Amino acid sequence: MDVRRTAVVKLNLSDEQRDALHRTAEQYLYCANRTADYCWSDTAYTGCKTNKREVRDALYSELREETDLQTQLVQAAIRRAVEAVKSVVERWKKGQRVSCPTFSAETMDYDTRSATFYRNKASLATVEGRVEPSFVLPADGPTPYDQYVLSEDYEFRESTLRYDAATDKFYLNISTRRIDGVDETCVSSAHQNAKRSGDDDEVPADTGHPDQTVLGIDLGVNSLAVSSTGTFWQGDDYDHWCREFEKRRGELQQRGTQAAHNALLRLGKREDAWRKQYIHTVANELVTEALTHDCDVIVFEDLTDIRDRLPHATWHHVWAFRRLFEYVEYKAPERGVSVEQVEPNHTSQRCSRTDCGFTHEDNRHGEHFCCQKCGYEVNADYNGAKNIGLRYARKRTHRLRSSPTSGSGDAPVDVRVNGGTLNGESHRQIAGD
Ligand SMILES: [Zn+2]
Known part of the structure; x- marks a missing residue:
C-alpha cells in the first residue's frame, strides 16, 4: 500500500x-x-x-x-x-x-x-x-x-x-x-501465504491484451479516496483545516460586530479557495494514478445518496466527494482517460476476492473488512475500491455478452489492482448482488 x-x-x-x-x-x-x-x-x-x-x-x-x-x-x-x-x-x-x-x-x-x-x-x-x-x-x-x-x-x-x-x-x-510503506491492511496469518504468492486477484498483467483497464475509486470518511491500486489519499489534513476554519468562524460569529462580519466574509472566501486548491491537487493525483497504471477508465460510485450511505460524513466530506468527482471528470479526458460511475449498493459489504464475492453486512467493521465466508481480511475502503472497479468491469462484460455480436471478439475489461490485473471476464461466474 x-x-x-x-x-x-x-x-x-x-x-x-x-x-x-x-x-x-x-x-x-x-x-x-x-x-x-x-x-x-x-x-x-x-x-x-x-x-x-x-x-x-x-x-x-x-x-x-x-x-x-x-x-x-x-x-x-x-x-x-x-x-x-x-x-x-x-x-x-x-x-x-x-x-x-x-x-x-x-x-x-x-x-x-x-x-x-x-x-x-x-x-x-x-x-x-x-x-x-x-x-x-x-x-x-x-x-x-x-x-x-x-x-x-x-x-x-x-x-x-x-x-x-x-x-x-x-x-x-x-x-x-x-517511506516504510506501512501496510494498514490487516492480513490474517492464514492469508499471509496467499498474499505473498500473489493473492486472489493478482493475475499477472501480461495474460492478455486488455482493451480497457479500470481504476476503481472509493470515497469515504476514513480516507478521502482509496484506489483499487492501493493508494490512499487520507485527507486528514483536509479534515484538520476544515475544523480550524470552523473554529475561527464560530469565534467571529459570536462577536457579532460589523468588523467581525467583514472578517467572516473574507474567511469564507479564503476557505473556499483553499478547499478547491486541495481537491484539485487530489484530483490531479488520481488522474496520474490512472496514467501510471495504464488505466483507461476511472470508476467512482454514484454519489446521489452518499449522505445516507455515509451517516458520519459531514457536509465538508460530501462537498469534497462531489468536487473531486467533478474535477476528475473534467481533467481525466484531457489525458485520454474516461470517467464512469456505478451503483454503489453493497460495494462496502461485498468480498472483493474474485473467487468469493460473498456479501454480508457483518463483513465490514469500520475500517476493517473481514469476509465471513472466506476469511479475506483487508482495509475496508480498499476492498470497496476494488468492488467499484469490478462492478464496472462486470457490467461491461455483461453488456458485451448480451450483445448479438459478442463472442470471441469481446473486448475484455480489466480492473487494475496493486500492479496486477483483475480480469472482468472471470466475474461472469459470480452471482450478482
Ligand atoms: Zn470472501
Whole structure:
C-alpha cells in the first residue's frame, strides 16, 4: 500500500521573490510551449514525438542556452510538454478532435534537486538563483506540513508551485509518500501465504491484451479516496483545516460586530479557495494514478445518496466527494482517460476476492473488512475500491455478452489492482448482488 499526503502551503513573498518566480514561470512556460511545438505534427499522430529521452536530447541544450532556468526546471518543462502531447495523441488515436497543447498557467514542477524544505520556508530554484520564501502557517500546530512534509516517516516526492491569479498568491502543493510503506491492511496469518504468492486477484498483467483497464475509486470518511491500486489519499489534513476554519468562524460569529462580519466574509472566501486548491491537487493525483497504471477508465460510485450511505460524513466530506468527482471528470479526458460511475449498493459489504464475492453486512467493521465466508481480511475502503472497479468491469462484460455480436471478439475489461490485473471476464461466474 502506498500512502500519500498532500500539503498545500501559501508562500509569503517579498516583491523581489515574487518577480523572480514570475520570471521563472515565464521561461518555464516558454520551454514547455517550445517543446510541445517541437513534438507536434498537424498531419498525423504517428508524426508526433512522444519519447521523453529523445525529445530531451534534441532540445535540452538549446533551451538551457536560451533561458536562465536551471537544469531540473528545463527538464521538468520538457517532461510536462511531452506528457501532454502523449495524452493528446492517445485521444487522437480514438478519433477525438485534438490540437497541439499550449501552456499558459503559471505552474512549475519542483523536485528534490530544485527545491529544499525547511521548518518555515522553502528554497526554490529561480532564474535569479535560489529564493527562500517563508510559509504562511498558523501559529498553533501541528499542521499537515509538520506532520507529513517534515515527518521522517514521509519522503518528499515533488511539489508544484502554482500562481493563483484570482488571489494573486503563490501556493506550493507538496506531495509526500510514507517511506516504510506501512501496510494498514490487516492480513490474517492464514492469508499471509496467499498474499505473498500473489493473492486472489493478482493475475499477472501480461495474460492478455486488455482493451480497457479500470481504476476503481472509493470515497469515504476514513480516507478521502482509496484506489483499487492501493493508494490512499487520507485527507486528514483536509479534515484538520476544515475544523480550524470552523473554529475561527464560530469565534467571529459570536462577536457579532460589523468588523467581525467583514472578517467572516473574507474567511469564507479564503476557505473556499483553499478547499478547491486541495481537491484539485487530489484530483490531479488520481488522474496520474490512472496514467501510471495504464488505466483507461476511472470508476467512482454514484454519489446521489452518499449522505445516507455515509451517516458520519459531514457536509465538508460530501462537498469534497462531489468536487473531486467533478474535477476528475473534467481533467481525466484531457489525458485520454474516461470517467464512469456505478451503483454503489453493497460495494462496502461485498468480498472483493474474485473467487468469493460473498456479501454480508457483518463483513465490514469500520475500517476493517473481514469476509465471513472466506476469511479475506483487508482495509475496508480498499476492498470497496476494488468492488467499484469490478462492478464496472462486470457490467461491461455483461453488456458485451448480451450483445448479438459478442463472442470471441469481446473486448475484455480489466480492473487494475496493486500492479496486477483483475480480469472482468472471470466475474461472469459470480452471482450478482
Ligand atoms: Zn470472501
